[in-house]
Amino acid sequence: MNLGVPEDLDPPLEKLATEENTSKTALLSQGAELLMQRHARRREFSEGLDFVMTHDAELLTRLGDA
Secondary structure (H helix, E strand, O other): OOOOOOOOOHHHHHHHHHHOOOOHHHHHHHHHHHHHHHHHHHHHHHHHHHHHHHHOHHHHHHHHHO
16 A cells, blocks of 8 residues: 655654654554554443443432432
8 A cells, every 4th residue: 555645744754763763654554553542442432431321320310419
């Protein structure tokens, strides 16, 4: 797969790759992995919150009224 990097992003990406002793491709892969992990955490949190709100709705209402 070929990926076009915006011209303004290429120089700082090149600098970071040199500093990290890695390739720009490796950095972009790491960035994609971090983005997917963050998205997965948000989804898991949202699913957990939805579970609590549906399964413990009565308890939450009683706590709110206390």
